[in-house]
Amino acid sequence: MIKRMKSKPSKSLTVALHAMDGRSRKTMMMFLQTTCKGIAQVVSEQEADIDMIDIDLMGAQASLEHCLSRVPLRPIIVLSLQPTDIENTIFMQKPAKVENMIAAFQAARLVLAQQKKVAKIKSHHDNMATKAQSLLKPDLRADTAVAVSDNGLKVALYGMDEQTYRALTNFLHNKLQDVVQIVTEHEAEVDILDADLMGAKTSLEHCLARKPARPIIIISQEKLNIEGTIYVNSPVKVDGMLAALQKAVPSKFNSDNQKTSAIDVESETESKLVTAPSHSDFVFGLKKPLPVESVTSTAVGNLRKQEQSNIEKSFTRQTEPALDKKPKPSTKNVAKHKIVQKQIADTLVAAEAKKESLHEVTELAAETKVYVQSVEQKKVAKHQAAMQINEQGFSGFIGLVEGVDFNDPKQWVSANYNPKHYYQGYVQSTVKIAYEKTIAVKLSSAWKPLIFLPRSHEILLDADDKQLRAFAGVNVASMPISTTKIMSIAPVNIAHESIATDLEKFQDLNTFLWKLACWTSKGRYIAALDLKHPVYLKQWPNFTRLVITPHAMRIAALLMTEPRTIPDIVQVLKIKPQYVFIFVSAAYTIGILEQINSQDKIDEMAKPVKPVKKKAQKKGLLKRILNKLRG
Amino acid sequence: MSQYKIIFTGPVGAGKTTAISSISDVPLINTDAVASDMTKQRKEGTTVAMDYGIMNLNDGEKIHLYGTPGQERFDFMWDILTTGGIGLILLLDNSRADPFLDMKFFLNSFDGFIAKTGVAIGVTQMDVSANPSIEEYHQNLQSLGLKIPVFSVDAREKNDVSILVQALMFSLDPGLDEE
Numbered sequence: 089m090i091k092r093m094k095s096k097p098s099k100s101l102t103v104a105l106h107a108m109d110g111r112s113r114k115t116m117m118m119f120l121q122t123t124c125k126g127i128a129q130v131v132s133e134q135e136a137d138i139d140m141i142d143i144d145l146m147g148a149q150a151s152l153e154h155c156l157s158r159v160p161l162r163p164i165i166v167l168s169l170q171p172t173d174i175e176n177t178i179f180m181q182k183p184a185k186v187e188n189m190i191a192a193f194q195a196a197r198l199v200l201a202q203q204k205k206v207a208k209i210k211s212h213h214d215n216m217a218t219k220a221q222s223l224l225k226p227d228l229r230a231d232t233a234v235a236v237s238d239n240g241l242k243v244a245l246y247g248m249d250e251q252t253y254r255a256l257t258n259f260l261h262n263k264l265q266d267v268v269q270i271v272t273e274h275e276a277e278v279d280i281l282d283a284d285l286m287g288a289k290t291s292l293e294h295c296l297a298r299k300p301a302r303p304i305i306i307i308s309q310e311k312l313n314i315e316g317t318i319y320v321n322s323p324v325k326v327d328g329m330l331a332a333l334q335k336a337v338p339s340k341f342n343s344d345n346q347k348t349s350a351i352d353v354e355s356e357t358e359s360k361l362v363t364a365p366s367h368s369d370f371v372f373g374l375k376k377p378l379p380v381e382s383v384t385s386t387a388v389g390n391l392r393k394q395e396q397s398n399i400e401k402s403f404t405r406q407t408e409p410a411l412d413k414k415p416k417p418s419t420k421n422v423a424k425h426k427i428v429q430k431q432i433a434d435t436l437v438a439a440e441a442k443k444e445s446l447h448e449v450t451e452l453a454a455e456t457k458v459y460v461q462s463v464e465q466k467k468v469a470k471h472q473a474a475m476q477i478n479e480q481g482f483s484g485f486i487g488l489v490e491g492v493d494f495n496d497p498k499q500w501v502s503a504n505y506n507p508k509h510y511y512q513g514y515v516q517s518t519v520k521i522a523y524e525k526t527i528a529v530k531l532s533s534a535w536k537p538l539i540f541l542p543r544s545h546e547i548l549l550d551a552d553d554k555q556l557r558a559f560a561g562v563n564v565a566s567m568p569i570s571t572t573k574i575m576s577i578a579p580v581n582i583a584h585e586s587i588a589t590d591l592e593k594f595q596d597l598n599t600f601l602w603k604l605a606c607w608t609s610k611g612r613y614i615a616a617l618d619l620k621h622p623v624y625l626k627q628w629p630n631f632t633r634l635v636i637t638p639h640a641m642r643i644a645a646l647l648m649t650e651p652r653t654i655p656d657i658v659q660v661l662k663i664k665p666q667y668v669f670i671f672v673s674a675a676y677t678i679g680i681l682e683q684i685n686s687q688d689k690i691d692e693m694a695k696p697v698k699p700v701k702k703k704a705q706k707k708g709l710l711k712r713i714l715n716k717l718r719g
Numbered sequence: 720m721s722q723y724k725i726i727f728t729g730p731v732g733a734g735k736t737t738a739i740s741s742i743s744d745v746p747l748i749n750t751d752a753v754a755s756d757m758t759k760q761r762k763e764g765t766t767v768a769m770d771y772g773i774m775n776l777n778d779g780e781k782i783h784l785y786g787t788p789g790q791e792r793f794d795f796m797w798d799i800l801t802t803g804g805i806g807l808i809l810l811l812d813n814s815r816a817d818p819f820l821d822m823k824f825f826l827n828s829f830d831g832f833i834a835k836t837g838v839a840i841g842v843t844q845m846d847v848s849a850n851p852s853i854e855e856y857h858q859n860l861q862s863l864g865l866k867i868p869v870f871s872v873d874a875r876e877k878n879d880v881s882i883l884v885q886a887l888m889f890s891l892d893p894g895l896d897e898e
Contacts (some may be wrong), residue, residue, distance in 0.1 A: 095830060143733060144733075169730065169824070170820070183828070215729070299897065346868075407800060430847065445745075448765045467846070474879075476882075524878045544849070549755060568837075604747055624796055626857075626861075627857040627860075627861075627866065627869070628866070628867070628868040628869060628870075628886065630869070630870050630871055631868075631870055631882050631886060632841075632870040632871050632878075632879045632882050632883065633870075633871050636882070639886060641886060641889045642889060642893065642895065644886075644889070645886075645889035645890055645892075645893035645895075648866055648893075662787055664760060683736070705783070707892060707895070708804075708896075709780070710888045710892050710895055711895055711896065712776045712780060713774070713776065713805075713884070713888055714885060714888050714889075714895055715776075715880040716774055716775075716776050716777065717884055717885050717888075718881070718885065
């Protein structure tokens with residue numbers, strides 16, 4: 089009878105949540121248990137395998153530091169709206185999608201497995217160190233015991249099988265007995281590993297990840313250029329190793345040091361190394377191919393990114409003339425090695441491509457800007473809410489213009505005004521010059537001086553709205569020559585202007601121009617516009633900071649949909665022409681309204697009219713909402 | 720009961736809760752409380768993961784205002800939220816490191832809903848950080864082929880929030896008549 093073995097279900101991971109309030113915790117628990125089908129269970133910090141932190145929340149930084157300082161470090165999943173690159177963490181972008189959450193936990197599971205492997209290697213290494221000590225020749229051990237000076241550089245050996253470890257140990261004790269002493273990982277000052285052996289990648293990652301970092305010497309047949317390591321060519325020579333050790337810890341070496349004498353002594357016996365048994369040459373073939381790891385994009389994201397790029401660089405082979413006289417390593421092994429490196433590189437490239445595709449949706453920036461303008465907050469007038477004028481208050485607010493009957497469309501042709509005849513024209517000239525020259529400019533007249541700051545788009549004027557409205561309507565051109573008519577524009581040093589200290593006098597340029605145009609218009613349209621040609625809006629006016637004349641939003645919504653002639657707007661919306669005239673004048677003045685003069689552009693911009701049948705119920709609803717909002 | 724909703728979204732700290740409070744006719748519900756229209760979808764005692772307010776219309780109709788504080792974490796609730804929605808109010812915090820990135824994120828995340836309804840953008844904290852300017856927001860939107868109302872908003876000011884929602888209404892139906 090064949091007994092069917094049930095496959096063991098993967099053990100559910102346990103996760104501790106950090107920096108989340110009660111609501112977030114509950115939601116995350118629900119998410120993990122239901123939507124993510126129990127991929128992880130939320131437990132206390134002490135019981136968890138994994139930590140999860142939402143780093144966009146207050147207090148997250150402290151939690152993150154706490155988790156990162158844990159020994160041993162366990163996988164940390166960080167949630168954020170914006171991709172982060174925090175070492176030793178697994179990033180998961182918000183909003184949390186099921187597949188991403190599952191991938192993050194799978195990556196965490198990989199990390200846990202990796203840590204177990206590393207721990208196993210370390211344990212193996214410690215065992216080897218112990219065994220090697222016991223296997224040393226008695227005389228050598230004695231020599232070693234006597235010869236190792238207090239200043240002997242402490243090294244730990246990684247990534248070697250028993251035989252290799254023993255051979256290197258012999259070499260170091262025989263040739264560099266006053267220079268190094270082999271110790272355990274915790275005591276070492278320098279790591280030495282053989283990059284050509286199985287497990288080398290893991291060992292290298294382990295060494296590179298160590299904090300604080302310490303020098304790493306890698307031995308290899310082929311020249312490796314891995315960031316953060318010192319390369320020694322295999323087969324190892326005394327001077328090569330010594331040079332590497334000197335580079336690793338220069339402070340341990342000087343001309344008076346007895347270690348230097350070791351070089352002189354050993355150089356005579358160099359040839360002996362060449363003829364020594366193969367293992368002492370440290371010519372190590374590839375026992376088996378380095379494993380091609382299957383990585384998820386989230387795993388590549390943070391925990392292994394730097395190390396893997398370093399390792400990838402390491403397999404950018406550089407040829408170098410052979411330095412020794414020994415026969416070159418087997419080409420079969422080298423070829424196999426190269427195949428494996430390419431496989432790893434391809435996997436990394438694929439993982440990076442997958443990672444990028446996950447980031448198609450634009451990310452969110454989590455942090456607050458460093459530069460926050462505290463002065464800006466004091467410019468209260470600039471950030472005041474808009475005034476909304478209804479039909480009843482319109483005339484009183486805008487003023488009246490004589491000589492035009494707006495109810496007679498035939499008179500509309502003459503219902504325009506030329507801003508050059510008014511203060512508006514001078515202000516616009518001031519603005520234009522300031523932008524062209526990118527300098528602060530002052531408009532001086534018999535009235536109030538006006539300063540324009542082009543970089544911040546601000547107007548400085550020591551006059552209230554009542555005074556401005558009164559002067560805006562004055563037709564300067566029709567006045568006899570007087571000081572009122574004479575206005576000059578000149579550069580100004582804002583630092584010398586006393587008005588600059590009064591933050592209440594600052595106004596936003598568009599806000600100022602909009603109301604200036606309204607008060608100059610008085611219900612007329614600006615002369616630059618032709619009633620026969622359609623106009624359109626390039627963007628919505630910033631209504632919260634502008635005077636909202638009657639039906640302004642309706643006009644804006646219409647002109648955002650398609651170009652219309654001015655009379656057409658009046659007709660479609662069934663409103664007084666003054667409301668349209670004043671709107672288009674103000675919008676034109678601040679540069680967001682344009683007129684189309686060519687038929688081609690009219691055809692280009694005219695959209696096919698879709699018979700949009702809004703449900704009467706929906707239309708009624710929107711209207712009721714509108715009425716509610718308008719009070 | 721009506722299911723009409725206006726959804727307020729945006730990054731953390733943009734002022735969604737404050738904005739809803741500004742125009743809600745009832746005190747804001749945002750913690751451990753049961754919203755009447757959510758009862759059938761939740762178990763008793765489950766924490767409400769969003770802000771909730773109500774606008775009472777003259778005819779007794781209610782417009783539900785939903786804010787999504789922290790909602791960006793869990794997109795599995797977005798479909799539920801947007802069902803029956805009239806439109807979207809996107810609030811962006813101008814003091815954040817990259818408001819354009821935020822804008823693109825939310826516009827992208829809600830693109831299906833926006834296509835069926837509409838969106839208006841309110842930029843908060845402009846008194847704290849004047850850049851980017853509203854003009855720059857429009858330029859950014861134009862590069863995305865979008866023409867959306869973008870206003871500078873103080874979420875504490877009822878007038879500002881009201882104007883923003885009004886613009887949303889008008890963008891949904893330019894033919895709306897003002898009474």
